[in-house]
Amino acid sequence: MVLLPLGVLVLLTTLLGIMYLDYVADPEKNLHDFPIALVNRDLGDVADSETQQRVNFGDQISEGLRQRVPADKIDLRMLGINEAEQQMRLGQLYGAIIIPSDFSKRLSILGMGSVIPGDIQQPIITVQTNPRTGAYATQIALRISNEALTAVNKQVGEQLTERVNAQLTQQPGGPPAPELSGASRIVLAQPIQVITEEYYPLPSGSGQGLTAFFYALLLLLAGVVGAMVIHTMIDAQLGFVPTEYGPWYVHYPPTPISRFTTLLIKWGVFVVAANVIAGVFLLVGKLLDMPIDNPLALFLYSVLAMTAVGVTGLSTLAAIGSAGLLVNLILFIILGLPSSGGTVPIEATPRYFGWLAEFEPMHQVYLGVRSILYFDSSFQAGLSRGVWMALLGLAVGLVLGTVFTRFYDRKGLERSNILQD
Known part of the structure; x- marks a missing residue:
């Protein structure tokens, strides 16, 4: 009860400290x-x-x-x-x-x-x-x-x-x-x-070039947090986990449904949510007078990026359970933000950040959003890479979730309490 959560927390915060402090400690040296x-x-x-x-x-x-x-x-x-x-x-x-x-x-x-x-x-x-x-x-x-x-x-x-x-x-x-x-x-x-x-000054409302980074961060957080919320709430509705509301405790009877079907439901809910959230972010940006020259491209790319992150996050949770929360946190947040290049350029960070930026989702999303907001939606300015890497991430998430849940279903590994069994 003490050593296991303490050990996990220490390892997680150590990784967090190394990544974030090494990221900003001495950019000119790096x-x-x-x-x-x-x-x-x-x-x-x-x-x-x-x-x-x-x-x-x-x-x-x-x-x-x-x-x-x-x-x-x-x-x-x-x-x-x-x-x-x-x-x-x-x-x-x-x-x-x-x-x-x-x-x-x-x-x-x-x-x-x-x-x-x-x-x-x-x-x-x-x-x-x-x-x-x-x-x-x-x-x-x-x-x-x-x-x-x-x-x-x-x-x-x-x-x-x-x-x-x-x-x-x-x-x-x-x-x-x-x-x-x-x-x-x-x-x-x-x-x-x-x-x-x-050269080519930014219009007012661009946050001195930071709006692209924070918009990309919003998309990533929506994908990670959205996957966690949908996973937990649908599992609660299907009776696989209990739900607490203050002093009230609810635990529905387990629904006889396969793991793969459950994951399909979660994927479907997230796709709908991604479209709604992308519209909300776009509306907020417009209300704040943020210059958005190509709102359709930003909306479509936001949906694609969030869907790729959310589907992969849900597949990870379906494959390894609650431990998937830590994996998603490390993959998308702890490793993703410092290697995004949105605040400190990749060329001013330790070289292993450049290696992480080759595949970390945050960097790809940032390049796509930056191209749409600042470089006239030019594919050569990063949008092409942002789109293809999002599609690749989506494919990985779909394959990962399908393979693991179908394997569990074929082996008869139902979602039940192993201690009671």
């Missing part, structure tokens, strides 16, 4: 394969009008970024602007560093403008974030980009200052070379202006 694009559109500029020698500062900065960005943590992808934008639209990039086509030209003009009067424009590098991949992913992309660009900016500033000083001293037979003013030295020391902007 950073790996974090995708950021580097787009170099710089066309270069003529460094010497006599020799027509060209210089391309964009290539130098790209090389500097490749050296400074840790390859074991960041997946720095050298992409063209069109490919980078496509991957941003599909949620395959967390950010992009864009060097414009006139970067070298502006940098050269800045160097000349430090000693020659005239209007100049500071060269710009743009850091684009992808807010639809989540607020935490955006912060990581910004920090990595800013750290790398700060170091590169300092290096370019030193080179530009040396170049301007060399040009000033190369005036033989002429008047004394002018000296750089203090203001010019400050500008040349940090010549690059880094601009941060959001």
